[in-house]
Amino acid sequence: MPELTAKLVEIFSLGDIRAGILDLPRPAWPEPGQYLPAQALSATSEILPTQLFRVATETERLALAPLPASWQPGDTLVTLPPQGHGFQLPRGARRVALCAIGVDPNRLLPLIPLALAQAATVTLFCDPQPSPDILSQIPSVVEVAPLAALNDNLTWPDALAADLNRDALPRLAEILPEEKLSFEGQVLVRTDMPCHGLAECGVCAVETRHGTKLACVDGPVFDLNEVLHVAG
Amino acid sequence: MWLAEDAPIRKQDLVLEKLFVNAAGMLGFAPDPHIMPFLGQLGAFITNPISRRPRKPAGSRCCLPFPGGFLLHTGLPNPGISRIIRQYRRRWAAAPLPIIVHLLAEEPGTLAEMIRKLEGLENVLAVELGLPPDCTPDQLREFLAAAEGELPAMVCLGPEQIPTLLPTLQELNPIALHLTQPRGALPGPDGVLISGRLYGPAVFPLMLNAAREVIKTGIPVIVDGGVYEKGQTQAFLDLGVLAIGLGNQLWGIGQNL
Numbered sequence: 001m002p003e004l005t006a007k008l009v010e011i012f013s014l015g016d017i018r019a020g021i022l023d024l025p026r027p028a029w030p031e032p033g034q035y036l037p038a039q040a041l042s043a044t045s046e047i048l049p050t051q052l053f054r055v056a057t058e059t060e061r062l063a064l065a066p067l068p069a070s071w072q073p074g075d076t077l078v079t080l081p082p083q084g085h086g087f088q089l090p091r092g093a094r095r096v097a098l099c100a101i102g103v104d105p106n107r108l109l110p111l112i113p114l115a116l117a118q119a120a121t122v123t124l125f126c127d128p129q130p131s132p133d134i135l136s137q138i139p140s141v142v143e144v145a146p147l148a149a150l151n152d153n154l155t156w157p158d159a160l161a162a163d164l165n166r167d168a169l170p171r172l173a174e175i176l177p178e179e180k181l182s183f184e185g186q187v188l189v190r191t192d193m194p195c196h197g198l199a200e201c202g203v204c205a206v207e208t209r210h211g212t213k214l215a216c217v218d219g220p221v222f223d224l225n226e227v228l229h230v231a232g
Numbered sequence: 233m234w235l236a237e238d239a240p241i242r243k244q245d246l247v248l249e250k251l252f253v254n255a256a257g258m259l260g261f262a263p264d265p266h267i268m269p270f271l272g273q274l275g276a277f278i279t280n281p282i283s284r285r286p287r288k289p290a291g292s293r294c295c296l297p298f299p300g301g302f303l304l305h306t307g308l309p310n311p312g313i314s315r316i317i318r319q320y321r322r323r324w325a326a327a328p329l330p331i332i333v334h335l336l337a338e339e340p341g342t343l344a345e346m347i348r349k350l351e352g353l354e355n356v357l358a359v360e361l362g363l364p365p366d367c368t369p370d371q372l373r374e375f376l377a378a379a380e381g382e383l384p385a386m387v388c389l390g391p392e393q394i395p396t397l398l399p400t401l402q403e404l405n406p407i408a409l410h411l412t413q414p415r416g417a418l419p420g421p422d423g424v425l426i427s428g429r430l431y432g433p434a435v436f437p438l439m440l441n442a443a444r445e446v447i448k449t450g451i452p453v454i455v456d457g458g459v460y461e462k463g464q465t466q467a468f469l470d471l472g473v474l475a476i477g478l479g480n481q482l483w484g485i486g487q488n489l
Contacts (some may be wrong), residue, residue, distance in 0.1 A: 003486055006488075011268060037485055038485065039484060039486055040487040041312075041486055045299060046431045047297075047431075047433070047480060048297075048300060048302065048480060048483060048484075049484065049485050078485045079485065080485055081390075096258070104237065119234060122484030140365070140459075158414070191463075192294060192295040194302070194483060195483050197267070197481065198258075198259060198260065198267060198268070198482065198483055199257060199258050199259055199260050199280065199483070200260045200261065200280060201257060201258075201280075201304065201306055202289045202290075202293060202306035202308070203289075203293050203294060203295050203304065203306055203310040205293060205309060206377045207291035212288065212289060212309065230398075
């Protein structure tokens with residue numbers, strides 16, 4: 001698998017995490033929800049690669065997070081090509097619900113410009129409330145609502161993208177009662193992926209309706225129907 | 233060739249043409265040259281641990297970092313020996329390096345059954361036995377007796393098992409001993425202690441010490457060492473190990489082995 005090198009040109013805060021701009025050529029950019037295993041070229045103290053995800057709403061530069069505390073602007077990173085399955089926004093979607101369930105909505109933000117570009121209306125449902133620097137990333141045409149409001153609006157979206165930790169998967173069925181779902185949904189499942197698909201090590205295993213899948217290769221974005229009503 | 237030139241070669245002696253192997257659990261069930269450019273530097277490919285029946289991932293599976301390394305707790309998920317053979321036998325046969333199949337020793341009877349299934353498969357060089365953490369000397373005897381067959385069988389021991397099992401192992405004189413990463417425990421996210429194997433540079437001194445003890449028995453030793461520098465490799469070579477097992481170094485990006 002070809003390794004790529006890129007420079008970390010800028011670092012900024014996004015809520016509680018460090019994010020950065022990487023000068024990778026556009027064909028090597030991960031899709032929202034895909035991940036980029038990366039390691040600093042000069043750092044001998046890094047024991048495992050960091051899995052970087054697209055964040056923010058910027059479209060001209062590649063914004064990624066979470067960055068380790070030791071990375072600094074100007075550092076050279078080595079990365080693999082984008083890994084795993086990302087979000088696929090249905091082309092016909094006109095009412096897009098983004099749901100951050102117990103996590104910051106950073107990894108959903110890159111979907112906003114994609115949805116707006118196809119003339120969709122976007123609502124971000126989240127719990128907890130995003131920090132001001134995250135809110136400043138969100139265009140004013142996007143409505144931001146508490147997660148609790150989603151249950152009263154389940155007839156509204158025609159597409160849904162959610163982001164949550166693996167241990168929160170059992171909550172999905174409470175938030176999204178299956179009998180009320182009439183839209184396509186995808187879920188980004190956050191979990192450690194230390195081997196990035198090399199070892200089938202099982203740390204990132206996710207229970208789905210079709211058995212155990214690995215987030216590092218089969219995900220980390222899964223169809224909502226695959227992970228609804230499973231133990232996590 | 234990593235052979236002692238003055239010793240006769242037994243029928244089941246283990247011969248590795250390169251100094252490094254992978255530690256079990258680090259590269260999956262079969263080599264894949266497309267995503268493993270380092271295969272040419274390995275003397276053998278060791279599979280992920282395989283059980284007789286399918287195993288699900290542990291409920292508390294996780295990767296817990298600590299200064300100098302990380303703890304991996306997975307439950308050793310795998311689809312079971314029969315499905316593994318169906319799925320991977322062709323890739324094993326076509327692999328550019330020999331295969332060592334890591335078997336989870338659960339019961340002597342099922343171990344023998346698993347080994348019979350592997351006999352005759354092309355390019356399978358040997359099996360290695362992953363022992364239960366609480367394995368007793370009597371169980372070790374039973375497992376090694378059950379493993380007798382066409383394929384050479386080596387035994388995997390963590391450093392914490394050496395005081396209990398090394399004397400018996402010396403008596404049984406297996407084809408080789410694979411010193412694997414030590415087991416440890418760390419508090420998980422909810423404070424409950426989670427056990428697993430430890431990886432990273434922090435384990436090197438522990439493994440070097442363990443290798444020094446084991447090498448005295450005369451049993452050929454493969455050691456998973458937390459090796460990150462040439463000097464550490466040389467320290468193992470000076471002891472006279474048969475090979476060095478690489479762990480998470482293989483997961484690194486932009487690293488030179």
